[in-house]
Structures are given as structure tokens and as C-alpha cells.
Amino acid sequence: MAAGAGSPTPPSSSFAYDLGEQLGWGTAVNAVSGTGYVNKGSAPGLDLSYGARLEALPDSGLAADVVVVEGGLNDRGVPADQLAAAATRFLQSLRARAPMAQLVVVGAIAPDPGDPTSTAEFTEVNAALSTVAAQQNVTFIDPVAEQWFTPQNSAAYIAPDRLHPTQAGHAYIATLLSDHLRGLTRG
Numbered sequence: 001m002a003a004g005a006g007s008p009t010p011p012s013s014s015f016a017y018d019l020g021e022q023l024g025w026g027t028a029v030n031a032v033s034g035t036g037y038v039n040k041g042s043a044p045g046l047d048l049s050y051g052a053r054l055e056a057l058p059d060s061g062l063a064a065d066v067v068v069v070e071g072g073l074n075d076r077g078v079p080a081d082q083l084a085a086a087a088t089r090f091l092q093s094l095r096a097r098a099p100m101a102q103l104v105v106v107g108a109i110a111p112d113p114g115d116p117t118s119t120a121e122f123t124e125v126n127a128a129l130s131t132v133a134a135q136q137n138v139t140f141i142d143p144v145a146e147q148w149f150t151p152q153n154s155a156a157y158i159a160p161d162r163l164h165p166t167q168a169g170h171a172y173i174a175t176l177l178s179d180h181l182r183g184l185t186r187g
Contacts, residue, residue: 015170015174016174018170019181022175023182034074036050036071036072036073036078037072038078038083049086050069050071054097059097062101066102067101068181069106084128084132088132091133104138104141106177107140107143109144110143110144111158111162111163111169112149112162112163113150113154122144123145126145153172156169157172
């Protein structure tokens, strides 16, 4: 959601940057349209999955107090065991490379509450990610279970593609995430 169709212009106005601004944090974003824990993206011959991109980062790119990983949207339809294995490898690698960082996983955001098939797919993705997060002792936030998008608010927050947030949707997501993260990072 921080990259891809429907992303805000400029990209620095996405929920990730808005979240950092709300919390007074410096923000670095590593997002590639169409990728996920398993999904490599649409660039022919390139693996741009989360794990591959993590391995390509310099160690200095992981000097953070908090790392928020949002995703799963592009992994819908992937068998749960395959998704869980990829997410486990990713989180273990992330923990090894950023051992002092607090890790937070935000599951897939189901933007179209009027589509039961879509909601079921994202519920399945988030169930797998929630299990992995618990096993890896990582905080998990489930936008589907929390019903971030409802029939009452989705028209204002979701683009006509029924998948990506509008600019108002990015601001809304940032506010919801900042509420979670403020509670997690109070000393």
C-alpha cells in the first residue's frame, strides 16, 4: 500500500511517511508495487519479494528503533503454509539484522468490505501472518479484524480500483497505526 497503483503523489505523502510525521520519527520506506512475502512482483527475472529486498539492504539501512512491515495484500491466494514459511524466514532474517528494533507486522488491509471473497482471502492471509508473528514474538496488527474499512467509510478512503487507498485513506491508515504504535512504544 505504500507503493503501487493508487499510491499517493508524491510518494512522500503515503501513510508510512504520514505515520512517521505523526509520531515524530524519521521514516525510511522500502516498497515495491505488487510484492509480498512470497510475491516477487512483476519485473521479469527479478525477485523483489520482501526477503530479497531485505537481503539487498545495507546494514546501515536497518539501524532503527522500530520496524513496521505492512503487507500480505499481494500474497492473497498463496497457500497458507507457503506464506507462513516465507514470513517466518523474513522475520527471522529481519530480527538477525536489526536485533534491537521493535518489530511490528501489519497484516493485509482488506479495502473492500462489500466483497466477501476478498475479505475471506485477506482474513486467511492475516491468520497466517498472525500465527507467524506470535511464534516470532512480534507485535501483529490485523486491519481486517479491526474493520478499518467498512461500507460506511470505504467510499471516502478507497480508490475506484477497490484495492488501494485514496490520499484520505492514507491519512486514515496513518492515524490508526499511530494509535497502535504510540501504545507500543511508551516507555
